[in-house]
Amino acid sequence: MTELQDWRSGGASASGGRSVGSAPFGPVPIEVRTSIYKMMVEMRDFEKRAYDLFLQGLVKGTSHLGLGQEAVAAGFAAAMRPSDYTFATYRGHNHTLARGAPMTAVMAELMGRQAGLMAGKGGSMHLTSVAHRMMGSYAIVGAHLTIANGAAWSAKLRDTGEVVVCFFGDGTTNIGAFHEALNLAAVWKLPVVFVCENNRWMEYTPISSVTAVAHPAADRARSYGLDPVLVDGNDADATYAAARAAIERARAGAGPTLVEAETYRHGGHSRADPGKYRPEAEVQAWLARDPIPRYRSRLLEAGVDESVLRRIEEASRSAVDAASTEAEASPPPDSSLVETDVWADGGSSWRR
Amino acid sequence: MAEMTYRDAVARGIAQEMDRDPSVVLLGEDVGSAGGVFKATVGLLDRFGPGRVVDTPISEQAILGAAMGAAMTGLRPIAEIMFSDFFAVCWDIVANEIAKTRYMTNGQVSLPLVIRSANGGGARFGAQHSQSVENWAMAVPGLKVVAPSTPRDVVGLLAAAVRDPDPVLFFEQKSLYPAKGDVPDGEVVDELGCAAVRRHGKDATVVALAAMVPRALAAAERLAGEGVEVTVIDLRSLVPLDVTTVSASVTETGHLVTVEENPRLCGWGAEVASIVAEERLFDLDGPIVRVTTPHVPLPAADALEDAAMPTVARIVEGVRRSLQ
DSSP states (O other): OOBBOOGGTTOOOOOOTTTTGGGGTTTHHHHHHHHHHHHHHHHHHHHHHHHHHHHHTSOOOOOOOTTOOOOHHHHHHHHSSSTTTEEEEOOOOHHHHHHOOOHHHHHHHTTTTTTTTTTTTGGGGOOOGGGGTEEEEEOOOTHHHHHHHHHHHHHHHTOOOOOOOEEEGGGGGSSSHHHHHHHHHHHHHSOOOEEEEOOOOETTTTTGGSSSSTTTTTTGGGGGGOOOEEEETTTTHHHHHHHHHHHHHHHHHHEEEEEEEOOSSSSSSSOOOOOOOHHHHHHHHHHHHHHHHHHHHHHHTTOOOOHHHHHHHHHHHHHHHHHHHHHHHHHOOGGGGGGGGSTTTTTTBBOO | OEEEEHHHHHHHHHHHHHHHHHTTTEEEOOSSOOTTTTSTTTHHHHHOOOTTTOOOOOOOOHHHHHHEEEEEEEEEEEEEEEEEEGGGGHHHHHHHHIHHHHTTTTOOOOOOOEEEEEEEEESOTTTSSSOOOHHHHHTTTTHOOOOOOOOHHHHHHHHHHSSSSSSEEEEGGGGGGTTTEOOSSSSOOTTOOOOOEEEEOSSEEEETTTHHHHHHHHOOOHTTTTTTOEEEEEEEEEEBBHHHHHHHHHHHSSEEEEEEEETTTHHHHHHHHHHHHHSSSSSSSSSEEEEEEEOOOOSSSSHHHHHOOOOHHHHHHHHHHHOO
8 A cells, every 4th residue: 555645745646736747647638627627617606606696595595615625526527427427415516517417407406496407306405417427415424425335336236337426525534424335335346436525624613623533534544445545625637637546446446546635615614604713814825725716827837828718717607697597587396396206106195 | 836934035025026137136234145134035145146145244324325326326226224223323324315315306316226124023132123113214205115914925015116116115024034824936026005905804994014914813813703803904015005995994894993013102003093083084983093012112021022012912902992
């Protein structure tokens, strides 16, 4: 086993700065990098709009934004095949968009409209688009790691070459299901990649104050016979490189990988939380490492014309405008939907 | 037609479905090499191989999560939870994930899976290995709930459960494992949600489930000696619930007695009683009587466990109370 692969010490799994050309897959094509940038910009614009619509009372219930964490979702999505599966958490807007689910349907779901991805029956915390192999956003911490295993087991038995990527937060590493899932994935050598988005805060509590080890996911890897992988989660080249390595390993039949991506959420835990408990200096330090301007600078340095990036940014704003308008124009779901789709026959009858 | 035990019928039923459909797989603790702690899966590993019959660690959440993820991507898993009491450590996967996913995704996800579990008392295992938890499952929208009382029904209902496109919790009553009965040769397949009238009588309707069915039949035999003729209905499935068969019988007899192994509060008989009270009140000629285990954890000692679970004598007494 290798030593802890730590991006801060220039470890092998992370591209660290501009070393992306040294990844084992050769230079990353510029089209891939601009597509990663596009995804990140769209996620950012979408979630900022979702927050505005919440302030206007149009987005109901709760929602958990991934503002600041876009490089994880985009880097991994860019490395996945369309036939690979995503499992995410209630902080899942970005992961859903990254797999290609339409913005309008996602926004309408947040707004509880008929045009929603699930016609309003799931809401922000349960975004699912099977057509895009986005197999669900799960709101009970830890559960979906075990479910991701099942999809990976199925892919292995059916010999399809599909890989499962399962995202979760740092808080998940302290629940039993995490450990049950990691052990089973390792024992069964499943084609699954577990991605811990360590944003340093378990809801309102610093993860370091409730966890026995410094790196909540990476330091647990060896317990399951896995190499620890720590990656700069605010560097989209690094997350892409880590994703490529882990996904190829899974596809080759070499079993699971546990990746810890260090990142930061710009806002609070959920819409009700202004996140004021976090030290201002910490917030500022991480805002300075915002993955999007960082990647923009890097693409410019790599020779991408600024007009290309501007077109991406303008198109994203227009797309979010259109999605918001369309979602708002959609009527609420018909009340008949209350009693549909409990069962495969489309209904909810429990008697005969 | 062959006589076999309820235990052997489990393996027979699973084998019937695994033979028919290569997407059917079996997973659970000790289900492979050991053939199951109740020896209900003997021979399946040899017959279907380690790819389709898989031993797991003691990780109930991982077992059911694996079943769910496999079901949503093209397999039809049969997962075993060794004792139904252990549902308490993986109830999140059952109640929050498996039960709700089709609904929450507006029908995008199908979960054709079966969770088998050894349920109920009578084996002197004490309060954490003897519970009757079918009413936990019945209380969660999105789960079908089945509990066979005979070897034949084990095969037929298991086949129906495996072929069903929705998640089914399949409760095997552990004190019935040694019970023998005839199972027809060839494929046996039932339909979920069909109660069986095990004995017909015009004086009272006794509704029972799983291990309470043979006791209800014994009570009916005793009452027949007193000139009281009782209909015994084996519900076989709680969800879907065969209200039609129960209601028709109550209309004929005017008396309803439920026999439940579960503790008293919110047992399935309460739902049956409320439906009959709401829909057939004017057909009733006496009070609805529920014979249940008292609202206590099950004790271990044989004398205490026998005193706690519904006995033939208590069922007889319950029928008499309804008839008074």
